[in-house]
Amino acid sequence: MNNAQKYWQANIRLVIGCLIVWFFVSFGCGILFVNQLNAIRLGGYQLGFWFAQQGSIYTFVVLIFFYAWRMNQLDRKFNVEEA
Amino acid sequence: MTNLMMTTYLVVGATFALYLFIALKSRAKNTGEFYVAGKGIHPVLNGMATGADWMSAASFISMAGMLAMGGYDASAYLMGWTGGYCLLAMLLAPYLRKYGKFTVPEFIGDRFYSQTARLVAVICLIVASLTYVIGQMKGIGVAFSRFMEIPFETGLMIGMGIVFVYAVLGGMKGVTYTQIAQYVVLIFAYTVPAVFISLQLTGNPIPQLGLGSTLSGSDGVFLLDKLDKVVTDLGFSAYTAQKDSTLNIFLLTMSLMIGTAGLPHVITRFFTVPKVKDARSSAGWALVFIAILYTTAPAVGAMARMNLMNTVQTGEIGSPEGNLVLEERPQWMRNWEKTGLLGFKDMNGDGRIQFYSDSGLSAAQADLVKAQKDNLGVEAAQAKVDAAAAKHAESKFAGFGWKGNEVTKVDNDIMVLANPEIAKLPNWVIALVAAGGIAAALSTAAGLLLAISSAISHDLVKGMIAKNIGSVVNRRPEEKPSRLHFYASKPL
Numbered sequence: 001m002n003n004a005q006k007y008w009q010a011n012i013r014l015v016i017g018c019l020i021v022w023f024f025v026s027f028g029c030g031i032l033f034v035n036q037l038n039a040i041r042l043g044g045y046q047l048g049f050w051f052a053q054q055g056s057i058y059t060f061v062v063l064i065f066f067y068a069w070r071m072n073q074l075d076r077k078f079n080v081e082e083a
Numbered sequence: 084m085t086n087l088m089m090t091t092y093l094v095v096g097a098t099f100a101l102y103l104f105i106a107l108k109s110r111a112k113n114t115g116e117f118y119v120a121g122k123g124i125h126p127v128l129n130g131m132a133t134g135a136d137w138m139s140a141a142s143f144i145s146m147a148g149m150l151a152m153g154g155y156d157a158s159a160y161l162m163g164w165t166g167g168y169c170l171l172a173m174l175l176a177p178y179l180r181k182y183g184k185f186t187v188p189e190f191i192g193d194r195f196y197s198q199t200a201r202l203v204a205v206i207c208l209i210v211a212s213l214t215y216v217i218g219q220m221k222g223i224g225v226a227f228s229r230f231m232e233i234p235f236e237t238g239l240m241i242g243m244g245i246v247f248v249y250a251v252l253g254g255m256k257g258v259t260y261t262q263i264a265q266y267v268v269l270i271f272a273y274t275v276p277a278v279f280i281s282l283q284l285t286g287n288p289i290p291q292l293g294l295g296s297t298l299s300g301s302d303g304v305f306l307l308d309k310l311d312k313v314v315t316d317l318g319f320s321a322y323t324a325q326k327d328s329t330l331n332i333f334l335l336t337m338s339l340m341i342g343t344a345g346l347p348h349v350i351t352r353f354f355t356v357p358k359v360k361d362a363r364s365s366a367g368w369a370l371v372f373i374a375i376l377y378t379t380a381p382a383v384g385a386m387a388r389m390n391l392m393n394t395v396q397t398g399e400i401g402s403p404e405g406n407l408v409l410e411e412r413p414q415w416m417r418n419w420e421k422t423g424l425l426g427f428k429d430m431n432g433d434g435r436i437q438f439y440s441d442s443g444l445s446a447a448q449a450d451l452v453k454a455q456k457d458n459l460g461v462e463a464a465q466a467k468v469d470a471a472a473a474k475h476a477e478s479k480f481a482g483f484g485w486k487g488n489e490v491t492k493v494d495n496d497i498m499v500l501a502n503p504e505i506a507k508l509p510n511w512v513i514a515l516v517a518a519g520g521i522a523a524a525l526s527t528a529a530g531l532l533l534a535i536s537s538a539i540s541h542d543l544v545k546g547m548i549a550k551n552i553g554s555v556v557n558r559r560p561e562e563k564p565s566r567l568h569f570y571a572s573k574p575l
Contacts, residue, residue, distance in 0.1 A: 015173055022169050026162040031333050034155075034325060043295040044305030049323045052158035053150075053381040054291060057165050061370050064172050068363035071177070075360070082358045 007078035014074070018067050025051060025059040087510045091230045094514040095521060098268050099245060102525070105264055106249030106257040117254030118185040118537055120355040124259055129361070130368025132259045133352045135266035135526035137168070137369065138376060139215070140222025143269060143523035146377075147502075148495030150384030151391070154322040157384070159332050163339025165370065165377055170344035172366035176353040180362040186534075187350055188542040198547060205538045208347045212531040215346075219531070222524040225496065229422050230517040242521065246529045250536070255355060258529045265522040270375055272519020276503045276512050277379045280386050283506060290382035310385055313392050316400055318440030318480065322385065348530035351537070387498045390505045395438040395490065401483040406435035415504035419497050426492035431484055438490040442474040443467075445487040 001009075029037055034048035042050050075081040111117040124132070142164070149157040182190050188208060192201025220239050227238025249257050274290070281293030285306055297303045311321040320326050352369075353362040394413070398405035409429055419425035427436055430445070447468040454464035475481055500520060503512045 018169075018173055022166065026166045026336065027333060030158060030162050031329060031336065038323070044297065044307050045295040046307075046323055049155055049158075049307075050295070052155060053161055054294075054378050056162050057374050057377050060165050060169050061367065061374050064169060064367040064370050065364070067173050068360075068367050071363055072360055082360065 003078055004080075007074060007080055010074050010078070011071070014067065014070050018063055021059065021063055026056045030056050087513060088231065090510045091514040091517050094511070095231070095518045098264075098518045098522060101264055102245065102249060102261045105260050106253040109257050109260040110252045111254030111256045116256045118354075118541060119351075120254075120256040120259050122355060122357055124355045126356055126361040126365035127368050128263055129259070129352065129356050129365040130370075131266045131372050132262035132355075133349065133365065133369035134372035134376075135262040135269065135523070136352055136530040137346070137349050137527070138269070138373060138523055139527035140219050140520065140524040142376065142380075143273065144222055144225075144496050144499050144520050146499075147380045147383040147387065148498035150381055151388040151498045152493070152495055153326075154320075155325055156327045156332060158381075159335040159339060161377055161380065163336040164343050165373065166336070167340035167343025168349075168366075168370055168373065170340060171346070171349060172363075172370070175344060175350060176366055177359055177362050179350060180353045180356070181359045185354065186537050186541050187347055188538055189546065192542070192546070201542055201546065205542050208538045209535055211345075212347060212535045216528055216531045216535075219524040219528040223521055223528075225422070225424075226500070226517050226520045226524070229418070229500065230514070242525060242528070246525055246532060250529050250532050255351075255533060258533055259355060261529065262526045265526040266372060268522040269519040269526075270372070272515045272522070273376050273383075273499075274379055276506070276508055276516060277383050277386075279508050279512065280390070280502065280506045281382060284386055284389065290379045290386075294382040294385055306389070307385065310389050310392075313389065313396075317392070317396065317438065318442075318478065320440075322388065347538075348527075348534040351534055352530070383499065383502060387502050387505065390502075391493075391498075392438070394505060395436050401479070403433075406437055409434050409436055412436070413504075415501050418504075419501055422497075424492065424494035424497045426490070428489055428491050430489050431486040433484065436489050437480075437485045439480055439485065439488055441480065441485070441488040442471050442478060444471040444475045445489075445491060447471040448487065449491065 029048065030052035034052060037048035037051065038046035040047040045054070072081075111120075113121075115121050146157075146160055149160060179187065179190055182193075184190055184193070188201045188204035191204040192198060194200075220242065223242035224235040224239040227233045227241065228235045231238070233241070249261055253261065277290040278288050281290040282288050284298060285293040285296040286299040287293040287296045294306060296306060298306050298309055301309065307323055311323055315321050325332070353365065356362050356365050395407050396405060397407055409427065412427075416425060416427075420427070428445075429436070431437070447464070447470075451461070451464040451468050454461045475487070500516060503516055
């Protein structure tokens with residue numbers, strides 16, 4: 001496998017990882033398991049409700065910065081950085 | 084002219100002057116600046132512009148209203164729109180930016196070696212963008228007609244004229260810098276009333292925390308618990324409870340996500356930064372700026388609902404003095420009635436307003452009136468009224484002498500715009516909200532119109548119909564589009 005193929009593979013692996021988190025916080029915690037999580041309280045929030053209206057959005061922000069940071073690392077590692 | 088109108092004219096006029104000034108100062112001087120702002124925008128600033136571009140009148144005006152009326156179920160819009168943005172940021176934007184062209188149709192045409200594909204992309208882009216522009220223009224029209232008492236059509240023309248001037252003059256560069264200013268206006272307009280209202284209700288100035296806090300002067304009752312009780316006592320389902328089926332919410336969220344990921348005017352925004360690296364971080368910054376509004380919206384929605392319920396239900400439910408006297412209703416209600424977005428009807432003739440869940444009685448009655456007018460399905464409509472009336476008669480509300488929900492119309496769109504008035508905030512805050520709503524609509528409209536004009540001029544006219552028009556567009560020599568091409572041709 002050449003350098004470019006390895007780079008692409010690492011790229012895909014990262015995106016899949018990010019998408020799993022993306023799915024887990026929104027569809028998982030916010031929709032599918034919302035009623036179970038609502039049994040847990042976070043201050044005045046029920047946890048499932050919090051994920052649906054607050055938590056998932058915060059996670060998305062962190063997720064995109066993580067993706068950007070990791071992708072830049074990969075660019076350097078595989079030497080495909082833009083000049 | 085009232086005091087409020089004067090203030091509104093002043094604030095909205097000042098923001099318009101600011102936008103035109105910025106557009107004039109930063110107008111495009113060559114083709115590259117017109118289409119992609121010369122690829123020289125700083126990622127954080129580009130993130131801000133993307134935020135304004137992406138957050139439309141729907142996010143600013145409608146979303147908190149949908150949350151206020153829908154409660155948990157409206158979370159689909161929060162997760163759907165921001166989650167779709169994640170798809171765009173991770174799966175589309177960096178790769179399209181890497182390819183180094185001006186427009187999405189151009190990429191599609193090159194990638195599939197087909198001018199037909201490019202044409203199809205142009206058509207899709209125009210249809211999607213035009214539909215979306217219509218919504219923005221309606222938002223501008225509503226804001227103008229309500230706050231400045233200018234006829235809807237005139238307001239629309241003024242808004243359109245402003246966008247036209249700065250989009251044509253400034254191109255992508257002018258639009259980008261104007262959008263940055265519009266972001267500042269809209270986020271200020273959204274958060275200031277939210278902070279005030281959160282302080283009033285909970286004593287916590289941060290709305291995101293206020294929503295999870297206890298009410299002031301309540302011995303530790305949480306705001307959301309109280310809201311759940313207030314609405315369930317009046318027969319509505321609990322604010323935090325799920326009403327729709329899980330499958331429906333799941334699919335609604337999914338379709339909102341997929342739709343959001345393809346927004347053409349947002350994708351173009353990532354062509355305006357210097358490098359692919361910047362496109363990635365810019366996407367993150369944009370979501371930070373979006374999240375400030377999107378995490379405030381649930382607080383705005385819940386608190387507006389709370390204030391609305393308390394305005395109408397002034398005392399104990401069922402007591403003769405427990406409801407707002409119709410003739411003594413506050414000025415903001417009368418103002419909104421004029422726009423047709425809010426309506427009352429004293430069904431039981433007690434001179435007071437009852438706002439509750441009446442087993443669908445008032446809705447069925449409204450349907451019956453409509454059926455009688457159209458002379459269509461009168462019997463079926465009558466049967467529905469009878470069924471609802473029978474159900475209503477068994478409810479505790481019938482015992483109070485209530486004869487149906489008397490708030491016949493509350494449009495979701497009024498919640499954000501009327502919010503500062505409901506909370507009795509000063510005039511300048513109300514004027515600011517009007518300016519913010521207009522900023523949200525204008526920035527999105529400008530982005531969409533620019534996407535349309537790029538598709539027509541660059542892809543349709545220059546790319547297909549008249550290839551020899553003008554000079555050859557300069558592509559910077561260091562950009563090699565071949566890399567993505569290579570990856571895209573590999574099976575995954």
